[in-house]
Amino acid sequence: MASVREEAYELLRAHGLVTVFGNPGSTELPFLAALPDDFRYVLGLQEAAVVAMAAGFARARGGPALVNFHTAPGVGHALGALFNARQDHDPLVVVAGQQARAQITVEATLTNRDVVRLAEPHLKWAFEPPRAADVPHALARAIATACAAPPGPVLLSVPMDDWTQAADTNLAQAARERRLEAANVPARGLVREIAESLASAQNPALVAGPELDSEAGHAAAVALAELLAMAVYAPPATGGSGIGFPESHQLFRGVLPPAIGPLADALRGHDLVLVAGSAVFPYYPYLPGRPLPEGCRLLQVTCDPDAAARAIAGKAFVADAAETLAAVVSELRLLKNEGRLDVSSFVGRSRSSAQPVDPATIVANAGEVSAGAERGVVAVGAACRALRAAAPPDTAFVVEAPSATLALRNHLRIDRPRSWFFTAGGGLGFGVPAAVGVKLAQPDRPVVAVVGEGSLQYTIQALWTAVREGLAVVIVVLRNDEYSILKWFGQLEGESEAPGLDLPGIDCLALARGYGLAAEAVEGAEQLHAVVAGALARGDGPLLVEVPVERGMAIA
Incomplete structure (x- = not known):
């Protein structure tokens, strides 16, 4: 008789969910131990990065993505990224581990005491099946719920010993064959x-x-x-x-x-x-x-x-x-x-x-905006124009540079669908891992991530995944040595003396090289154009490019 794990693999395969974005723990090993040869496991080194990679993958492919991580601690690490995914309507199917059923009542180490209460505010649906035999049906429900309008993330908690239990093959087959179709035609x-x-x-x-x-x-x-x-x-x-x-x-x-x-x-x-x-x-x-x-x-x-x-x-x-x-x-x-x-x-x-x-109306009565480049740095608008000139028309731009977002929109002038990837949730940590996910979904497409040196730190572990997977992603870091967007908000709110808004001494090049990336500093817009255009043309692996830019809020 087939196991729950085998039936789950069949169901996932039937839905095209054969790429697993994950960060494993002990409770996930029974699910992963017999992963079929036609499945691909994409390892992320932290759960927030895993979720953002899956979000980029889902958006780029126009369908759901599968995520797997560790019981309560893993879910906790991922909550900020799941919040973003809910705001962005990303159809993510998260399968999280759980303690063995015999030890849930006594709350043995790593027990997820209340799956629904922990995660549901950030999800469309969260559930833990009452029986091992219910896992395939619950998984089918999770996929359907994630994809139904409006799409969004869901979570299924599975006790670690469920995977090797005998499946109810009749229920599993019915779950594998069922589909949900929504009538999109308006009245x-x-x-x-x-x-x-x-x-x-x-x-x-x-x-x-x-x-x-x-x-x-x-x-x-x-x-x-x-x-x-x-x-x-x-x-x-x-x-x-x-x-x-x-x-x-x-x-x-x-x-x-x-x-x-x-x-x-x-x-x-x-x-x-x-x-x-x-x-x-x-x-x-x-x-x-x-x-x-x-x-x-x-x-x-x-x-x-x-x-x-x-x-x-x-x-x-x-x-x-x-x-x-x-x-x-x-x-x-x-x-x-x-x-x-x-x-x-x-x-x-x-x-x-x-x-x-x-563009000035966007910041009317709301503090100072950047008036021009300081000596030795590049105007954000000039950097945006260089990127637009360097990138082929089908480039996917993944953006997480809060103080430069408006300038990028105004200069890039995106025309093609699914070419601008941004998080409406507002939580940092989306940019680089989402670019990894986009490139995995569309390996022949140029992908450029534009991030600040501050936002890079939130999920910098994704650089390792880009190297491991051999992904030719170009990551452009707009370095201004501060949280410019927060200084702008401070002006808006009349609170300009808050501490912790400067970022001196971050060596993004050294950090990237530590993860195995090639990394290069540029000093002007022309050099930025040349380096990015060359990297996209070669397509021989990930590259981080750092460019010093003016401080302040950039809109044009």
Whole structure:
């Protein structure tokens, strides 16, 4: 009779989950001991790095990823990264070890005393099967739950002795064969209401969020914008885990400010705003004001019921954003054919009314921004332009440089879906391991991680995995010797004397070399361009490139 472990392998194989991102402990050994030859185990040296690698892998491949780590301590180490994954809607299936069943009641060492209470606030679902025979079914449920809209991380705790128990083959086969399919087609009434609202608006705008970060999402957003000559905005960069509209398109007006008052000011002139695939809105600094310009209505389409429920304004529809926009375009064309929509009157209106978002409004009344490069350092904008020129058009950029994020968005102008990888959760430690995951999912694609020297430290162990796996990832460290974003927040909050905001003496080159990476320091934008372009062309292994940049908040 097959064991629970053997049936679990079959189920995982049926779902294409044959890459395991993990950091093993004693309670995981029974699951890993007989790992089939067609499975790949990717070792991370710390659980937060493991989760971020899996998140990058899942996003790049457009499907779930499998994670395995150690009982309660491992889950505890991973909680910050799991928080990010929940915010980013990353479909991660986490299988964590647990003490042997005979010792759970007495709470022997490493017992995860309450799996659900420990992890569930950061997960869609957490569960420990009551019987060994239930493990395959619970695993099938975990996969289905992780992938169902809105996607997100789940956790299954499995006592270590369950894996070698005899499986109930009937239940295991049923679990392996079952599937969950969601109907993504929005209701006709919803589509007609949105279409008629857009048709009757004088100057509507589209805010294209990360749920549109796919080929279908971009195509639907572009079709709608071009049909109505609509101005298109990106939601605030704080929520930009993906990009929902090509940012060099002539109708793209920029990234909205991440605060209530400035965001409403940026939308002035519009009488209707359609937010597709985003929360309303991912604010961070509290700058109060009206949530919308006077006389402006807002419609929201998102797959996330929670995001719809908590929206600060407007009317929300829970549906697939890409499917909804595609259906709205079809409905508008029907209205046009019926003579109820004259699109000729819309030509040029996005250029004659709403102006592009001024990056300065993002930090209005919020402290100083970088005014220019100091002597001996590179302007962040110049570094961003060098990276854009060095990288081929299909490059995947993984970004975790908080004080340079807006400058990178403004200069890189990402056009291709799944080419901007960022965490909307705000927790550091995503960048380098996520780049490792992206490269594992798409080995033939150029991958560039752009991080600060501060954020690099959170999951620096991922450098070792990049070397071990032979991944040609280019990691660009923008070094400014401080937590620039925190100094900016200090100015915003009127608290500029906080300790611990300077980072002198971190030798990122030596740290990288200690993990086995090639590492190089550059002194100017031209040298940065040459080194990054050469590394991407060679593709012969990971490289860390450090460039000294100006201090302060960079937006252009």
